Structure formats: structure tokens, C-alpha cells
Amino acid sequence: MGRKIAVLSVVSLLGLIGLCQAEGENLLQRETLTDGFWGLNDRLADSGIEVGFGITNIYQANVKGGSSTHSRRGRHSGSYDLELWADLQKLFGFDTGSIYMLAEGGWPNAEGIDAASLNSAFGVNADAIGNQGTVIKELYYKGPVFDDRITLMIGKIAFADLFESSAYADDECTQFLNNALIDGQTIPFPDFGLSLVLKWDITDLWYLMGGAADAQANGRETGFRSTFHDEDYFFYALETGITAGDGNYRVGLWNDPQPKGSDNERDDVGVYTSCDQMLHKENADPEDGQGLGAFFRYGYAPSEKNDITNFYSLGLQYQGLFDGWDDDVFGLAYARGVFANRVASDYPADYESVLEGYYNAQIAPWFVFGPSIQYVANPTSGEGSTSKDAVVFGVRAQMIF
Numbered sequence: 001m002g003r004k005i006a007v008l009s010v011v012s013l014l015g016l017i018g019l020c021q022a023e024g025e026n027l028l029q030r031e032t033l034t035d036g037f038w039g040l041n042d043r044l045a046d047s048g049i050e051v052g053f054g055i056t057n058i059y060q061a062n063v064k065g066g067s068s069t070h071s072r073r074g075r076h077s078g079s080y081d082l083e084l085w086a087d088l089q090k091l092f093g094f095d096t097g098s099i100y101m102l103a104e105g106g107w108p109n110a111e112g113i114d115a116a117s118l119n120s121a122f123g124v125n126a127d128a129i130g131n132q133g134t135v136i137k138e139l140y141y142k143g144p145v146f147d148d149r150i151t152l153m154i155g156k157i158a159f160a161d162l163f164e165s166s167a168y169a170d171d172e173c174t175q176f177l178n179n180a181l182i183d184g185q186t187i188p189f190p191d192f193g194l195s196l197v198l199k200w201d202i203t204d205l206w207y208l209m210g211g212a213a214d215a216q217a218n219g220r221e222t223g224f225r226s227t228f229h230d231e232d233y234f235f236y237a238l239e240t241g242i243t244a245g246d247g248n249y250r251v252g253l254w255n256d257p258q259p260k261g262s263d264n265e266r267d268d269v270g271v272y273t274s275c276d277q278m279l280h281k282e283n284a285d286p287e288d289g290q291g292l293g294a295f296f297r298y299g300y301a302p303s304e305k306n307d308i309t310n311f312y313s314l315g316l317q318y319q320g321l322f323d324g325w326d327d328d329v330f331g332l333a334y335a336r337g338v339f340a341n342r343v344a345s346d347y348p349a350d351y352e353s354v355l356e357g358y359y360n361a362q363i364a365p366w367f368v369f370g371p372s373i374q375y376v377a378n379p380t381s382g383e384g385s386t387s388k389d390a391v392v393f394g395v396r397a398q399m400i401f
Contacts, residue, residue, distance in 0.1 A: 028364040032400050048090025052083040053401040056127055056173045058394060060372075062117035066379060066390035071117050074110035077128040081173075088143070097143025102158075105134040113392070119381040121308070121337065121352050122180040124374055124392050126172035135220050137192045149201045157195035159213045160187075163237045163252060167276040168295045168317040169333060173398055176315075177372050178354050180335035184272050185311045186299035188256050190235045193217020210238045215258055233258045246278030246293075260305040270301035282320060290320035295333075303340035307347065307382065310338040327362040349378035349386045358396075366400040 027033075032052075036042055041050060057078045062069050082103040088094040112128030114120050140155025153162075160183050161170070169181045176182065183189065190213045197211035215233040239252030256268040274297045282290040296314045303309040315333020320326040336353040358372040374392040 031365045033364075033366045034401050037401070046090070048087030050085040053080070054173070054398060055080045055401070056396065056398045058125060058127055058177070058396045060113050060125055060177075060392055060394035062113060062390055063393050064391040065388035066118040066376075066392075067387040068117045071113075073116035074113040074125075074128065076108065077106065077110075077112060077125060078108075079104060079106040079127055079129055079173075082134070097141060099141055100138060101136065102138040103134050104129070104132075104137045106130060106132045114381070118376060118379045118390050118392070119383065119385075119387050120354075120376055120379040120390075121339075121347070121381055122178055122185065122335070122354060122376075124178050124354075124376065125394075126177060126179045126182045132220065137219055140195075145198075151199045151201075153195070153197040153199075153211075155195070156192055157197065157211075157213065158192055159195055159197075159211065159235065159237065160189040162197060162209070162211070163187075163189075163239050163254075164250065164272050164274045164297070164299075166274050166295045166297065167248060168293050168331065169276075169297070169313065169315060173396075174329075174360065174368065175317075176331060176333055176356050176358060177394065177396070178335065178356050178374055178376075180311075180337065180354055181313055181315065181333050181356060184274070184297050184299035184313075185308045185335075185337045186270055186301035186306060187254055187272060188235070188268070188301075188306070190215045191217045192219035205244065206240070206242050208238075208240045210236075212236050215256060231258075246281060248276050250274045263304075265305055268302065268305045270299060270306075272299040273297070290326055291318070293317045293319075297335075303342055307340060307343050308337040309340045312336060325361070327365075329360045329362075330358070332357045343382070346382040346384055347380050347386075348384065349380055351378060352380060353377045360396075367398070369395070369397045371395050 059076050061075055084101040086099040088097045106129040109131035111130040112123060112125035114123050118124060138156055138158055140153050140157050142153045144150060145152045164184055164187060169176055172182055193214035195211060195213035199207060199209040201207050212234045215235040235256050237252060237254045239250055241248060241250035251273045253271045257266050259266055260268055276293060276295040278291055278293045280292040294316050298312045301309055313333060313335035315331060317329060317331045319329045321330050334355045336351055338351045339347040354374055354376050356374045358370060360368045360370040362368050372394040376390045378386050379390055380386040
């Protein structure tokens with residue numbers, strides 16, 4: 001509780017400082033609370049550097065079913081993200097290319113309410129990372145090779161953010177909270193680690209992307225110790241996709257060579273698809289996202305080597321549902337993962353599913369607040385028992401400094 005109060009006190013103090021610096025300016029019209037760190041970002045921009053900082057606070061309670069509705073452990077979680085972009089052309093006179101860094105930390109010493117109240121295989125709070133000091137999660141170079149249609153990324157990379165992405169279900173800070181509505185549950189994406197990714201924009205509408213990542217990476221480490229230590233296992237992914245109007249259609253396959261299953265079989269291979277499409281656009285401005293969009297995901301993984309063998313999710317998002325609230329966002333989605341027969345003793349139910357709805361009210365460009373509600377059917381963590389169907393209510397607040 002003390003850590004929570006300290007963090008909220010810091011937030012309040014920064015808000016007060018911002019008010020004092022406003023000099024008559026309407027605070028609610030700013031893009032960030034501190035107006036780009038009181039003008040520092042504008043001064044750094046000429047040198048090719050940009051900095052961003054955000055805090056996300058989430059409170060959830062299991063109000064019905066699950067394994068417990070009384071435990072308070074893990075109900076509150078918080079995280080912060082510090083991002084830095086460096087344009088190498090402006091900084092050092094290189095022809096092109098940039099460096100990106102993401103540092104992250106979190107609190108308190110509990111990774112969400114799943115272990116205490118639900119025992120969900122998916123996890124109802126994808127932003128809960130536990131009590132974690134600042135760790136560099138991503139640090140990579142990005143730039144063209146040969147020509148502008150081929151892009152290279154190399155360094156410490158979040159592989160799951162590049163492959164099987166979605167316009168409407170990909171960010172736990174601003175979209176759905178359940179893990180099943182962030183990433184497909186059949187893909188054993190590695191943790192943040194040394195990776196190399198190449199993307200070829202074959203045409204303006206069609207691309208091909210492939211990459212390799214350290215399959216044994218530990219995202220909490222800043223180095224790459226596991227990359228060339230003992231067995232050198234690399235996770236591989238290949239994806240192609242097209243952009244059609246206001247839609248994106250992707251298909252991909254992956255390979256994980258690590259030993260798995262009861263027979264320690266290697267070369268696990270799976271396939272996936274991820275699609276999103278704007279169904280109704282309120283106006284023709286390409287920069288305006290108001291309207292109704294939909295997404296769909298499907299993934300398959302062999303049952304001999306994976307606990308979840310089939311998975312799908314689908315949902316809707318509407319930005320600007322109510323007049324005068326053009327930047328508010330409403331989302332509703334459903335996901336289901338089917339367990340392999342091989343692990344029936346660990347997962348007594350055939351499947352786990354979740355239905356989630358959220359609403360983000362944009363109080364200011366730098367402050368978003370709103371509720372989330374999830375209905376989780378057959379929550380089971382793989383410990384041989386299934387909890388009752390659960391209803392999880394939560395609220396989320398995000399501030400951009």
C-alpha cells in the first residue's frame with residue numbers, strides 16, 4: 001500500500017507542477033501532462049531525440065465465481081514505460097536509421113489477481129508484471145538495407161509486438177486487458193531478447209516479414225547471456241500480409257526448436273492468421289480513427305507439444321461512439337482456447353474462454369480512464385482443477401507525461 005500511495009503522490013505532484021507551469025493555458029488541451037517535459041522534447045527534437053513517459057494503473061476485483069472473491073492480493077497493479085527514439089541521421093549524420101529503447105517497471109509484489117482469485121490459463125491482466133525495477137525491455141536499431149523497401153531490425157526486441165499484430169487487440173494499456181485478447185495463445189513467443197527481423201515491402205500493399213529470436217531469453221536481463229549459452233535455440237517466424245483499404249490481413253507460421261511434450265520432441269511448428277478491418281468510417285480523413293472496426297485471430301499448434309492446440313478470438317471496436325466524445329473508445333471481444341487431450345489431467349475442462357468489454361474515456365489527450373469487465377468460463381491454470389466461471393470488474397487509468 002505504501003508503494004501505491006508513493007506513486008500516486010508523485011503523479012499528483014507532477015500534475016501540480018504542470019498546473020503551475022501552464023500560465024493560463026488549459027491543461028486539458030495539452031498532448032502530454034508536462035507539455036513534453038516542459039518543452040524539453042521540442043529542444044531535443046532538433047538533435048533527433050524524442051522521449052516519452054507513461055504510467056498505467058489498474059484495479060480489478062473478482063466479483064463472482066473463480067476460486068475466491070475475498071482475496072485482495074493482486075487487485076491493484078501499476079506499470080510505467082520510458083521510451084526513447086534517436087534519429088541517427090540528425091545525431092551523427094548517418095544516411096538513415098534510428099535507435100529505439102523501452103524501459104519498464106511495475107508494482108506491487110503480485111502479478112495480478114489470477115493466482116489469488118481465478119487460476120486462469122490466459123490471465124486477466126496482461127499489464128501486471130509484479131514488483132519490478134526498471135528493466136530495459138527493448139533496445140534495437142531499425143533502418144533500411146539495400147533499398148527503402150527492405151527494413152532491418154536488430155537488438156533486443158519484443159517479437160510478439162511485430163508478428164500476429166492487430167489494430168484493435170494488441171495493447172493492454174489502451175485496449176483489452178485479458179492476455180487472450182492481446183496475443184494468440186497457441187504461439188510460444190519468446191521473452192524480450194536478442195532478435196533479428198527483416199521486412200520486405202514487396203508493393204505498397206503487400207509485405208513479407210521474417211525473423212529469429214532467442215528462444216530462451218529472459219526479458220528481465222539487460223544482456224544477451226542466454227543467446228549463446230548451452231543450447232542455442234532460436235524461435236523463427238515468417239509472416240506475409242496485405243493492406244486492403246482500411247484493413248490488414250496477415251498469415252504466418254512459426255518454429256520453436258526447443259524440446260517439448262512428454263517425449264521431448266523438437267521442432268514445434270504452428271500457423272496463425274490475424275485480420276482487422278474498419279467496417280464503418282465516420283469521415284474521410286485518413287488521420288481520424290472514428291468508426292467501427294473488427295478483428296479476428298486464429299492459431300493452431302500440435303497437441304503433442306502444446307497445452308492449447310486451437311485458439312480463436314474476434315471482436316469489435318468503436319471510436320467516437322457518442323457525439324462530442326470523438327476520442328473515446330469502446331471494445332467488445334470473445335476468445336477461446338481449446339486444451340489438448342494430452343493434458344486433460346491438468347486442464348479438466350476442454351477449453352477456457354473469455355468475454356471482455358471496456359470503455360476508455362479520454363479526459364484529456366494525456367489522461368484516459370475507464371472500466372473493464374470480463375466473463376471467464378472454465379478458468380484453469382493447469383493444476384488439475386477448474387474454478388467456477390468468474391466475473392472480473394476493473395478500472396484502468398493511463399497518464400502520459
